[in-house]
Each structure stands twice: as C-alpha cells, then as structure tokens.
C-alpha cells in the first residue's frame with residue numbers, strides 16, 4: 117500500500133487493508149466475476165461499477181480518519197501527470213535472463229582495440245611533438261579556449277602503458293563483479309577527458325579544453341551576442357525558403373507519401389466511412405466513465421496500483437481515448453505522436469480484461485507483436501511492471517534469446533505473449549502444445565511497419581493462426597488508415613483514433629537542419645564530430661543509414677575520446693542489450709544506431725537526436741526524431757541535409773510549426789581545423805578494422821572448434837532432436853529476403869528523385885506477400901511506390 121493513494125472518490129477501497137481487499141474485491145482469482153469468459157463486450161464493467169457504487173455508499177459511513185493510517189507521507193502529486201522520479205519505466209532483466217549461455221571464447225573487444233590504439237597513438241604523438249627528453253617525459257599544457265594556461269603536468273610513456281593496463285583491468289573487474297556505477301563513470305571520464313587526448317582538436321603540445329556546454333537557447337543567445345562576427349559562420353536561425361530552393365516547383369511533395377486521409381478523394385472517403393466505426397456513436401451509446409484520471413476510469417485496483425508504481429496518475433490523450441473503447445472489445449487503429457504513451461494505452465485494457473478471464477484452464481489469450489527485439493523486450497518489461505499486482509503471466513518470445521527457455525515458459529501457457537514475428541512463428545510450428553487458437557486480443561505495435569512487405573508473409577501466417585473472433589488493436593505514431601493495407605488483418609469495424617495531427621512531430625521538439633552542399637559532402641564526418649565535441653555532449657542518439665558507417669564512426673569517436681556504443685543488426689543480442697544499457701545508464705554519451713533503434717525505444721533523458729543522413733522517408737524521420745521530446749519533455753534534433761533531401765525537408769516543414777525549425781551553420785574555420793585531425797587518424801581507423809577482423813577470425817575458429825567438440829559429445833542427443841520446420845522453404849525465405857533488400861536499395865535511390873506530378877493511380881496485386889501496392893503513372897513513366905518496400909531489420 118506504500119505508494120498507492122486514492123482520491124476521495126475512491127475512498128471505498130481506501131479503508132480496506134491491502135491483503136483483505138485484494139482477496140475480497142480485487143484479486144481476480146476470487147472476485148465475483150471469477151470464471152467468466154474474458155469479457156469481450158464489457159458486460160462485467162457494469163456489474164463492477166454497481167458494486168463499486170454500493171461499496172462507496174457503505175464507506176461514507178465509516179470513519180474517515182482511517183485514511184491517515186494508509187496515506188504515504190512521502191507521496192507527491194505530479195501535476196502534469198508525469199512522475200520524473202521514476203528512473204526507468206522498463207529494464208532488461210527478463211531479456212538478460214533469457215540470454216543463451218555464453219560460450220567462453222577469449223578475444224579482445226572492439227573497445228579494447230580502440231582504446232589500445234588511442235593510447236598507442238597518444239604515445240607516438242607525444243614522442244614526435246614534444247621531442248622526448250631522456251626519460252621520455254613530456255610537458256602537457258592545458259589551455260582554455262582563449263589561450264589561458266590552465267594546468268601543467270608531466271607524463272611519460274610508462275604512464276601511458278600503465279593507463280592502458282589499468283583501464284583494461286578496471287573493465288575486467290567491472291565485468292566480473294559489477295562496480296559502483298558513479299565511481300566507474302567518474303574514472304572513465306578521467307580516462308577519456310580531452311586534456312591529454314592527442315586527438316582533441318587543436319592537438320599537439322597545447323591541448324585545448326573545450327569549455328562550451330551543450331547548446332541551450334539562452335546559452336546560444338548569449339554566445340551570439342558575444343561573438344556577433346562568428347554568428348553568421350556558426351549559428352542557428354530560422355529556416356527560410358532559400359533553404360528549400362526556388363527551382364523546386366516541380367518537386368512538389370508526392371501526395372502518396374503524405375497522410376492518405378488528407379489526400380483522399382470522395383470515393384476513398386466513402387470507403388473509409390463504411391470501413392471504420394463511427395467513434396462519436398460509440399462514445400454516445402456507452403456510459404463512459406470520466407477519463408480525467410486513471411482513478412475515475414473504473415479500472416481494477418491491481419492495475420491502479422501498477423500505474424501508481426510506474427508513476428502515472430493522469431492518462432495521456434491517447435490513453436483517455438483508447439482505454440475505454442478497448443475495454444468495450446472494439447478493434448482499434450490508434451495513432452498518436454511519438455512518446456505519447458501508446459504502450460500503456462493498449463496494456464491497461466488488456467490487463468483489465470484479463471483479470472476477468474476464466475481460470476480453469478490456462479490459455480495464451482493475448483498476443484503482442486513488435487517489429488524489433490528491443491521493442492518487444494521494452495514492452496514486456498513495462499507490461500510486467502504494470503501487471504505486478506495481478507496473477508497475470510507473461511512470456512517474452514524474441515529472436516536472439518534462448519529458444520529452450522521460451523519453450524519451457526510457453527508450455528504452461530502464459531496469459532500474454534510478447535513477440536517478434538519470426539520467433540513466434542518458429543514456436544507456433546515447433547513448440548509442442550503452443551498454439552494461437554485461443555488468442556482473444558491481438559495487438560500490433562508499430563503496425564504500419566508490420567504491414568510493410570518485409571513482414572508481410574510472417575504477419576499473414578500469424579493472423580491465419582489467430583481466431584477471427586479476436587479483438588485486434590493497431591498502434592503507431594505513423595498509423596495508416598489505408599484500407600488496402602489494413603484489409604488483410606480482417607478487422608471488425610475498427611475505431612479510428614488519430615489523436616494528434618496525423619504524422620506531426622512533438623511541439624516541444626526543436627528541429628535543426630544543417631545544409632550540406634554537394635561539394636561539402638566529404639565534410640559530413642567532420643560536422644558530426646564538431647557537433648558532438650562542441651555542442652551535444654550527453655545522451656545523444658545518432659542515426660546512420662548503414663551498419664558499416666555506424667561502426668566506422670564508433671571507431672572514430674573512440675579515437676577522439678568520445679564515449680559511444682553502437683546498435684545495429686550486426687551485433688549479438690547480448691551486445692545489443694549492453695549497448696542500450698550503457699547508453700541508458702550514462703556510461704556512454706552517444707548511441708550510434710541504424711533504423712533498428714528508430715521506432716518505439718523509450719530511453720529517458722535523450723536530449724538530442726542527430727541524423728547523419730536524412731532518413732529514407734518522412735515516417736522514418738518522425739520515428740527517429742521521436743526518440744527525444746517524449747512524455748512532455750523538450751528535445752532537439754539535428755539533421756544533416758544533403759541537396760537530394762530537399763523533398764523530404766519540405767515535407768518536414770509542411771508538418772511542423774515555424775518556431776520548431778532552425779538552421780544551424782558550422783564555422784568553416786572550425787571544419788578546416790577538425791579536418792587536419794581527422795585526416796591524421798584515418799589510417800588508425802583502418803588498423804583498428806584490420807585488428808578487429810583478425811580477432812573475429814580467431815574467435816570464429818575457436819567457436820568452430822568448440823562446436824565440433826560439442827557435436828561429437830552430444831551426437832546422440834542432437835540426432836534425436838526433431839528437425840525444426842519453417843513455413844517457407846529455404847529458397848522462398850532467401851528470395852523474399854533478397855527482394856526486400858533490392859527494393860529497399862531501390863527505394864533509397866528513388867527516394868529523392870524528382871517525379872512529375874502523378875497523372876493517375878492504378879492498383880495491382882503484388883506477388884510479395886499478396887500486398888496490394890500502388891503504381892503511379894507519371895507522364896508515361898511508371899514509378900513503383902516505395903511505401904511498402906523495406907528490408908526486414
């Protein structure tokens with residue numbers, strides 16, 4: 117009862133001691149509604165309400181003073197509904213527990229290789245630049261930006277060697293024992309500080325300390341006043357038409373790339389009217405409870421307690437709309453801006469309804485699908501916390517985690533399964549006694565992504581196994597209302613809930629753009645380094661188009677003393693979790709990611725999102741920049757915009773408010789200065805890559821050896837295992853994968869080419885996953901619409 121305080125209206129339940137109350141009223145196992153089938157049409161709600169009213173009358177007679185015994189004196193109200201004291205609403209504990217047993221093969225990590233290279237180079241540089249005296253001592257003078265001497269120290273090569281050894285040891289100890297986080301970060305800070313970093317810009321004998329902090333509006337203003345001359349060269353100001361280009365009349369935003377409902381013709385509007393349920397009618401016909409707070413939403417006590425523990429008091433707009441309608445059992449197509457709480461919007465009604473499930477037989481009744489492992493892990497963690505005071509069981513089924521463990525968990529039929537599509541199908545086909553035939557609620561998170569070609573076949577296969585009578589709910593910040601895309605999910609008169617202006621970005625997000633002219637393309641890396649060294653120093657997520665660039669940039673960052681981790685599909689699941697954890701816990705300042713991390717990830721405190729390249733579509737842009745400015749907080753995105761990105765830029769401007777958009781210029785002098793330093797380390801990057809490759813080779817050989825030994829050791833057991841099956845043949849699997857990759861690349865190539873206004877639209881049935889795709893006839897040229905053609909992540 118510690119953290120749970122009810123409003124006066126709910127005083128009925130306040131005086132009932134926790135154990136008693138949960139036994140008598142709230143514990144679903146003994147509630148009067150026990151043994152009822154999962155209440156699809158919400159009949160139980162009425163019954164429950166009457167009971168609550170009865171209880172309320174009774175309680176008014178009781179002594180109100182008893183409340184004082186229960187109220188937690190430390191409790192605080194969160195006026196905006198957001199409890200910032202909650203560190204992380206989710207964690208990796210379930211995912212960690214599900215990791216496959218580690219095969220012990222010793223090899224150096226990429227971080228160790230980089231660190232060694234960094235210190236080696238430091239040694240070389242010291243030797244060259246300072247002219248070693250007999251003892252190898254050198255003089256290090258630290259200077260402020262304006263040339264004032266700050267400190268002086270002596271250093272020799274032995275110390276550098278020690279530094280490497282001790283930093284390696286420290287990491288080993290941390291790995292083994294786990295160390296006081298603050299202390300460790302402090303040490304790493306020292307290690308990586310620019311003071312003695314040969315790669316620090318302006319390097320050489322005199323090391324310049326960059327005393328500038330992350331950019332804030334007021335700081336920027338001050339700086340602008342002080343350095344008026346520099347303002348033009350390195351500044352942030354409002355964008356104007358010049359940035360988009362006058363000669364772009366032909367380059368009108370392709371209508372099909374924008375929000376479909378904005379461009380619907382009469383026929384399409386009529387179709388939608390017939391397809392979607394009329395929301396106002398549903399709301400009018402139902403006696404909906406007030407949605408001003410969770411307390412007044414007629415939710416069961418264990419859920420209220422779960423919400424309270426997560427620090428949520430007031431529902432967000434999408435929660436206010438979705439929860440009551442979902443509780444009625446209606447199908448939903450829900451869209452609301454990034455970071456607006458869509459996860460809780462579907463989890464609360466699921467858990468509430470599950471409290472009234474029959475308990476004679478355990479069944480998997482709810483399936484939640486997410487497009488990436490990390491998203492499923494996050495959703496599972498939030499769901500576990502929300503359901504912590506209920507008897508509801510959950511299972512996480514994602515690739516990269518132990519299949520065996522998942523099989524064991526599925527055998528007891530958990531109430532909710534949270535999965536990625538591939539692993540789920542594997543279980544449906546190969547795990548004894550697991551099936552989807554009793555699914556009563558299907559949730560598809562990031563539904564527009566899941567409806568794309570990359571997932572088409574898998575999604576069709578899953579939907580085929582779920583009963584038709586289920587309730588289906590789809591959610592995304594870029595939710596589609598295109599009937600041709602939704603139709604294969606066999607929705608039952610879904611209610612369309614588009615809470616915010618469709619495909620809008622958060623109003624608290626400042627969006628900066630840095631124009632990269634054609635001849636400046638080679639400066640992208642430098643500009644990114646300048647941004648990170650001078651302005652954006654903590655909790656920055658940087659998106660790259662490819663894994664390779666992300667990886668190379670991690671090496672460059674490491675050599676420049678910037679603490680970064682990478683997140684993309686080339687890493688093992690353990691490495692992916694470690695990267696996220698390190699970033700979340702502030703052990704590294706930068707997360708270098710591909711679009712794998714662009715959707716749904718909710719990491720508290722991300723201050724800045726940098727797009728190294730403009731993403732491939734406006735939808736991708738929304739999701740990427742949506743990693744910041746979440747849950748009512750401020751945030752900033754910075755996008756490096758090439759000449760070919762004008763079309764997308766125009767779309768961003770169209771969907772944003774003027775005051776959200778800024779232009780940032782980078783001082784050309786600064787670029788020159790950084791260019792020298794970067795040129796100096798290009799060889800080192802190659803060396804690191806080479807060493808990494810060698811390490812990998814050694815590791816691979818060792819693994820092969822171990823595998824061979826195991827094959828001999830467990831020969832019989834392996835031979836007796838039934839072969840796993842897949843719904844596609846190997847050939848089909850490979851060809852749909854190839855097709856996806858081809859189309860993805862094609863999309864990139866075509867994404868920014870100027871296409872004359874479309875003259876007509878014709879539909880055709882695609883061979884890929886039976887998705888209906890549109891082809892646009894434009895002046896005799898047929899352009900394949902790329903909306904659906906993306907690679908599986």
Ligand SMILES: Nc1ncnc2c1ncn2[C@@H]1O[C@H](COP(=O)(O)OP(=O)(O)OP(=O)(O)O)[C@@H](O)[C@H]1O
Nearest residue numbers: 198205428430454455456457458459593716718747
């Ligand atoms: N009612 C609430 N009050 C306060 N904070 C909330 C509430 N609901 C959710 N949050 C917080 O808001 C943040 C964003 O929630 P969530 O991840 O569900 O957003 P989302 O809409 O799914 O975003 P995206 O579209 O990026 O996936 C989370 O940190 C969550 O803990």
